[in-house]
Amino acid sequence: xxxxxxxxxxLRLVALGYLFVLLAVPIGVILWRSFSPGLSEFxxxxxxxxxxxxxxxxxxxxxIVVPLNVVFGIATALALVRxxxxxxxxxxxVVDLPFAVSPIVVGVALIMLWGAGGWFGxxxxxxxxxxxxxxxxxxxxxxxxxxxxxxxxxxxxHEIGQEQEQAASTLGxxxxxxxxxxxxxxxxxxxxxxxxxxxxxxxxEFGAVIMVSxxxxxxxxxxxxxxxxxxIDDHNTYGAYAAATLLMGIALxxxxxxxLLDRKRSDR
Amino acid sequence: xxxxxxxxxxxxxxxxxxxxxxxxxxxxxxxxxxxxxRDGTRPEDDRPVGHDGHPGHGSPEPRRRRLPRIGVxxxxxxxxxxxxxxxxxxxxxxxxTAASFxxxxxxxxxxxxxxxxxxxxxxxxxxxAIVAVVNAVLGTLVAWVLVRDEFPGKRVVNALIDxxxxxxxxVASIVLLxxxxxxxxxxxxxxxTRWGxxxxxxxxxxxxxxxxxxxxxIEADREVEEAAASLGASNWxxxxxxxxxxxxxxxxxxxxxxxxxxxxxYGSVVLIGGDIPRETQVASQxxxxxxxxxxxxxxxxxxxxxxxxxxxxxxxLRVLSSRTQRREERDV
Numbered sequence: 094x095x096x097x098x099x100x101x102x103x104l105r106l107v108a109l110g111y112l113f114v115l116l117a118v119p120i121g122v123i124l125w126r127s128f129s130p131g132l133s134e135f136x137x138x139x140x141x142x143x144x145x146x147x148x149x150x151x152x153x154x155x156x157i158v159v160p161l162n163v164v165f166g167i168a169t170a171l172a173l174v175r176x177x178x179x180x181x182x183x184x185x186x187v188v189d190l191p192f193a194v195s196p197i198v199v200g201v202a203l204i205m206l207w208g209a210g211g212w213f214g215x216x217x218x219x220x221x222x223x224x225x226x227x228x229x230x231x232x233x234x235x236x237x238x239x240x241x242x243x244x245x246x247x248x249x250x251h252e253i254g255q256e257q258e259q260a261a262s263t264l265g266x267x268x269x270x271x272x273x274x275x276x277x278x279x280x281x282x283x284x285x286x287x288x289x290x291x292x293x294x295x296x297x298e299f300g301a302v303i304m305v306s307x308x309x310x311x312x313x314x315x316x317x318x319x320x321x322x323x324x325i326d327d328h329n330t331y332g333a334y335a336a337a338t339l340l341m342g343i344a345l346x347x348x349x350x351x352x353l354l355d356r357k358r359s360d361r
Numbered sequence: 362x363x364x365x366x367x368x369x370x371x372x373x374x375x376x377x378x379x380x381x382x383x384x385x386x387x388x389x390x391x392x393x394x395x396x397x398x399r400d401g402t403r404p405e406d407d408r409p410v411g412h413d414g415h416p417g418h419g420s421p422e423p424r425r426r427r428l429p430r431i432g433v434x435x436x437x438x439x440x441x442x443x444x445x446x447x448x449x450x451x452x453x454x455x456x457x458t459a460a461s462f463x464x465x466x467x468x469x470x471x472x473x474x475x476x477x478x479x480x481x482x483x484x485x486x487x488x489x490a491i492v493a494v495v496n497a498v499l500g501t502l503v504a505w506v507l508v509r510d511e512f513p514g515k516r517v518v519n520a521l522i523d524x525x526x527x528x529x530x531x532v533a534s535i536v537l538l539x540x541x542x543x544x545x546x547x548x549x550x551x552x553x554t555r556w557g558x559x560x561x562x563x564x565x566x567x568x569x570x571x572x573x574x575x576x577x578x579i580e581a582d583r584e585v586e587e588a589a590a591s592l593g594a595s596n597w598x599x600x601x602x603x604x605x606x607x608x609x610x611x612x613x614x615x616x617x618x619x620x621x622x623x624x625x626x627y628g629s630v631v632l633i634g635g636d637i638p639r640e641t642q643v644a645s646q647x648x649x650x651x652x653x654x655x656x657x658x659x660x661x662x663x664x665x666x667x668x669x670x671x672x673x674x675x676x677x678l679r680v681l682s683s684r685t686q687r688r689e690e691r692d693v
Contacts, residue, residue: 096596101510108506109518111499115564116521119540126539165445172442180443187446190454193671195625197645198664201652202453205460205661212456235449297529300627300645304652317531317628324535324632337535344527351527352520 120341127338130331138335143310147319147336153227154315155295158234162291163284166242171276173243174250191239199236200304203229229305230315237298238291245287246280253279282358289354293347297340316340454668461661472662480639481647482666488555488643489623492562497616500570501608507571508578525567530628533564538633553635558643561629566622570615577611610685617678621671 096104127135138144173185191199205211207223216223223229257279261271277284299317307313314322316336324333461469472478507519525533537560541551551557581604589599627645634641636650644667651660 096509100596104502105506105510105512108499108503112503112518112521115560115567116524119536119564120524122546123536123539165442168438169442169446172439176439178439184443184446187450190450193621193668193675194454195627195645195664195667195671197627197648198457198625198667199453201648201657201660201664202457204652205657206453206456210657212452212459232449236453239446239449293527297532299529299531299631304649317529320531320535321631324538333535334539337532340529340532341536344524344529344532348520348523348527351523 123334123338123341126331127334134331135335135338138332139339141332143314144319144332144336146311147314147316150227150230150314151296151316154231154234155292157231158238158295159288159291161235162238162242163288166239166287167246167280167284169243170246170250174247175255188240188243191236194236196237196298196300197304199233199301203233203236203301203305207232224305225307225313227313230302230313233301233305234295234298237301238294241290241294242284242287245283245290249280249283250276282354286351286354286358289347289350293344296343457661457664460657461665463658463661468658469662469665472659473666475659477638477642478647478659478663478666481642481644482663482670484555484558484640484642485624485644485667486670488558488562489620491559492566492623493616493620495559495563496566496570496619497612500567500615500619501574501612504571504574504578508575522568522571525565530565530626531631533629534561534632537561537564537629542633552633553637553641555641557633557635558630558641561633562623562626565626565629566619569619569622570612573611573615573618574608577608581607610682614678614682617674621674624671624674625667 139148169184169188173181173188194202204224207213207216207229209217209224211217213223221228223232257275258271261275262268266274297317298315299321302315303318303321306315306318308318308322310319310322317340320333320336320340323329323336461472464471473482503522507515507522528536537557538552540546541549541557541560543550543552551560586599586603589603590596594602625645626643627649630643631646634643634646636642636646638647642650644663648660648663648667651657651663
């Protein structure tokens with residue numbers, strides 16, 4: 094299609110104008126609002142006791158969720174790629190399920206299962222508080238991040254096939270040696286990409302976590318809940334902007350990592 | 362299959378580890394790859410049949426013993442994985458569904474058709490449909506400009522497209538409020554209006570259509586377009602008759618995903634939406650409110666309705682895409 098210069102310029106104008114209004118301007122405005130009172134003000138706002146504990150809680154959730162997702166994600170991907178068993182197609186569908194479920198629905202479903210009146214309500218009565226406690230927030234985060242590692246590792250496993258692993262095992266390597274020396278190095282970039290996506294989503298999850306958290310400042314507030322409560326409950330608009338800018342900084346680092354890793358992945 | 366060839370192939374399997382990259386070259390390595398497939402441990406192998414043209418029937422039983430399965434693809438591993446997925450994903454959803462039927466089918470029906478629930482579902486579907494249509498048009502346009510146009514800073518713009526996926530949804534909400542909210546610097550107040558919902562959802566669903574159309578547009582055969590142009594077709598005709606049919610499945614796929622995402626969105630609309638019942642309250646906000654006022658049955662029922670809409674959308678997409686795929690195969 095040979096487009097005249099005028100058409101091309103006007104199409105470019107519309108596309109860039111749309112992105113400018115939708116993405117660039119709002120982000121510019123929030124950066125300006127966060128930093129115009131000065132950097133010291135910004136730092137003070139994101140290092141109040143409540144903010145510190147929110148950062149710690151968010152990081153704690155990430156530290157718990159990532160290893161679990163890595164271990165079970167690789168196991169699931171291996172089972173899906175290498176396994177021959179009934180119900181494999183069903184398992185595939187279940188892995189994709191979290192993408193189709195609204196975060197709020199995740200929260201309600203977890204309440205129906207782990208809450209005081211739910212199927213596992215006995216745990217709650219026995220004193221193990223899942224809902225409105227840390228375990229609930231961790232489980233909610235695992236639910237929404239479950240597909241990432243599986244879906245990034247699976248295609249790599251397909252691609253590398255099994256020849257090298259079989260070679261290793263015929264040379265006398267046991268399963269662990271084969272896994273550590275052959276499989277893991279082969280899937281490392283796909284796995285890293287999956288972990289980056291998991292970290293980003295775990296730090297940013299809001300809907301599912303707010304449903305299962307008691308939301309007390311300084312106790313059970315993650316960084317995203319802090320943004321929400323500062324804006325809604327405290328009417329501390331500047332504090333909300335500052336905390337959101339902090340989260341946005343993390344998101345930008347993630348985006349940078351994603352772009353770099355994507356190049357590395359496709360180099361393979 | 363003679364015993365002799367069987368012997369040879371066993372020999373090949375043992376020889377394979379010696380070559381630096383099994384399966385890449387060499388007769389023994391190729392044969393080893395063949396073996397793997399006969400063994401049935403590789404799900405899909407599109408390699409051509411080996412050079413010696415073995416017919417596709419091996420004797421898989423002894424090989425399964427010779428080449429042990431690796432990693433967790435064994436009954437125990439599969440059991441653990443199934444248990445994990447069940448506890449994390451399936452059991453909660455099962456408990457949710459059971460809870461929605463707590464007062465029988467009529468209870469579920471009453472909860473979903475309660476006026477405020479219906480209103481929330483209607484607002485959700487209406488706004489998501491608008492967002493899907495805008496995405497289909499402008500997402501395709503953005504993809505076209507990013508592929509076919511050249512301008513300084515294109516790579517930065519391209520990287521920026523992914524930002525809404527990386528950004529936490531509550532941050533998206535705050536970001537949009539800082540521009541379109543109370544004391545907006547441009548005097549445009551969208552807070553607590555349906556337009557506010559639309560803008561928030563457009564923000565979070567931006568990458569879907571762009572990222573699904575882009576690769577198709579890169580791969581698209583431009584010679585056909587040029588042929589059409591040289592035969593006297595106007596740009597518009599070329600676009601309508603050549604480009605659009607090629608892109609249609611990708612546009613549809615991206616639009617469907619954007620719609621499914623918009624249906625369940627919560628974080629990005631919670632601040633800018635205003636949560637006004639029958640006006641800007643979306644289904645996810647209604648569910649959250651019902652939990653807060655301790656009406657778990659209502660919350661579960663509308664959750665199930667929301668799930669049903671999302672699944673129907675994704676099912677429809679799958680059916681449509683497999684149909685176009687079949688049509689393409691037939692045309693080839």
